Amino acid sequence: MKTTNTLLAMAILASSATAIAGSTFDTLDVDGNGSISKEEASADAAILTKFDELDIDGNGELSKEEFAHAE
Numbered sequence: 001m002k003t004t005n006t007l008l009a010m011a012i013l014a015s016s017a018t019a020i021a022g023s024t025f026d027t028l029d030v031d032g033n034g035s036i037s038k039e040e041a042s043a044d045a046a047i048l049t050k051f052d053e054l055d056i057d058g059n060g061e062l063s064k065e066e067f068a069h070a071e
């Protein structure tokens with residue numbers, strides 16, 4: 001039973017990681033204001049790591065154009 005629970009937990013974690021890694025602008029723009037804040041970007045570790053580099057105008061938010069450079 002422990003093995004089954006462990007395998008199930010690993011499968012859930014793997015699918016969650018895949019979903020986060022495939023984040024789109026619209027899924028990260030939770031409040032729908034047309035930009036991604038650092039707080040919203042925290043849902044995707046890869047985007048958060050590059051956030052300051054992607055934020056070309058330095059306004060603390062990613063526009064669709066800036067986000068497109070992440071792909």
